[in-house]
Amino acid sequence: MRAIRRAVVSAVVLALLVLAGVVLWGALRGKPQDLPWTPLDLGAPVGAATGRKLAALGEDTPRCRALLEQAGVRYTALPARRPAGEAQCGYDEATRLTPGGARRIALAPANVGTSCPVAAAMAMWEWNVVTPAARRAFGEPVTRIEHFGSYNCRRMYGRDAGAFSEHATANALDIAAFRLADGTRISVVGDWNDTGAKGRFLREVRDGACDLFATVLSPDYNAAHRDHFHLDQADRGAMSWRACR
Template sequence: MSEVRRIVTAVLIAALLLAAAFALYAWVKSRPQDLPWTKLDLGQPIGLFTGRKLTGLTQDFGQCRRLLDKAGVRYTVLAPVEAGASCGYRDAVRFASGGARRIGFSPANLGVSCPVAASLAMWEWNIVQPAAEKHFGARVTRIDHLGSYNCRRMYGRDTGDYSEHATADAVDIAGFRLSDGTRVSVLGDWKNEGAKGAFLREVRTGACDLFATVLSPDYNAAHADHFHLDQAERGESGWRACR
């Protein structure tokens, strides 16, 4: 009798393992973006490793451009800027009108590194527009920003590490304009207890799944009027900041 029990137990274990394997296969097939080894696709939903893959594009301008092209993002490539050992860029693009990216930027002609552009596109599609529809029943038509490229050290100091702005790998977002005329600003509405505040907190937190660094008014007074979004490379540790 004990031998029969062992056989039955073995069969049950095998059946459970087979069922688990089929479940894992189905999950992998339906959520490839959740795996570290699958290729990045800007048109896919945000996955567990999407942010790290976007940051990794800083090493491959050609691949970044191919991803933008595939996703239907229209852009122009900016001429390289050489400004010393710590400043300048060779992978910057400027969004063009039309295409899959419908949100405009103010001031116009925003130029950012390609990985930041790819991240902004995914942020729009997956986070910003759904949040606007949820909280206002309207769409974001324009994003107000405080710029990207700026050859300076962090916080404008005379010494210390250079900012990600020094290589166009960062952008500062100040507010949003909606299709119904609503305007939402980080400075004026971060502490709002209604829809505006909820919207800002949602798009801030959502950005953390895409950018290496997200700094908001919750971080310090220097960010009271904007979200700092960047794609900083941090070596093998790849640590990310969301504050």
């Protein structure tokens, strides 16, 4: 029992030290987006606390949608979906990003609905990561992001048992490829191992997604993700582990 108590105390102390370090860092840099208690602004630069704040929006969809509107992001609120006999699946307040407004990149297919935190993170990913990375790598903007979908009532990896995937509640989106204004296509499956601009671009946008999504899985994770980036907003708490592979 003593060993367990010592381990618990050590974990609490470590968590407090990490929090204190983040607070001090944010205060010294003078950037509110680095501090966990400041309000989230989708139009602000990405900070140390931005990803946590985005994931936490899952507990407050009205606030999430208000932030989308404040940032000029157009969306459609989708009706609830609760499949019979599948208590672990479905959603009550999914959001579909629509063309126009402050966003310039289309999603293909366009009719995808996700949780609001995923939609908010997608907007910030476009502005802060995807667009500048494409400009640096190709001198062209990305005009379309291709995906494999969001909602899918299934367990992780399609297994018959075990935990349900974040896709089961539309809290994830699988990104397959990017299309530039000049027609160039950069795909995860075809260009991840490219040693030139396409490969560098894919790694840059994957790494940038890690600051905005709770979980980012790429071909570096396992063979099941060889052809896409899995992006989700599973909120595991302020001091929890986040996945970025």
